[in-house]
Amino acid sequence: MAKTIITAALTxxxxxxxxxxxxxxxxxxxxxxxxxxxxxxxxxLHMRADDGLGAMDKEKFRETIKLIRSHKDCDVVI
Structure with missing residues (x-):
């Protein structure tokens, strides 16, 4: 049986x-x-600026990844 990989594009x-x-x-x-x-x-992942528009904000990426990784059971690929 073939395996399936699911990718979630959240934003x-x-x-x-x-x-x-x-x-x-x-x-x-x-x-x-x-x-x-x-x-x-x-x-x-894509980040959002405070006005809701897309943003390439490395601090927001860092914070988001840190929050995802705070779930020790979560091994999702980012």
Whole structure:
């Protein structure tokens, strides 16, 4: 039987109006952990600025990854 790898793309680089997505590092980390608990092996992350737009903010990436890794049982690939 073939194995399946599930990837969860939690925020998207561009999000159409009206879609509810996680925006803060805590929200993104919580969604990543929930995705892992329900079977995702990989999470694909984009960060959000305080205004909700996409951001390449290394501190937000660091914080989000730290929060995901704080779940010692979680071995999701980021």
């Amino acid at each position: 998207g680089a561009v999000t159409p109006a009206g879609y509810k997505i996680p925006e803060t590092p805590q929200q993104i980390a919580d969604e990543a952990y929930d995705a892992w608990k329900t079977g995702a092996a990989i999470v694909h």
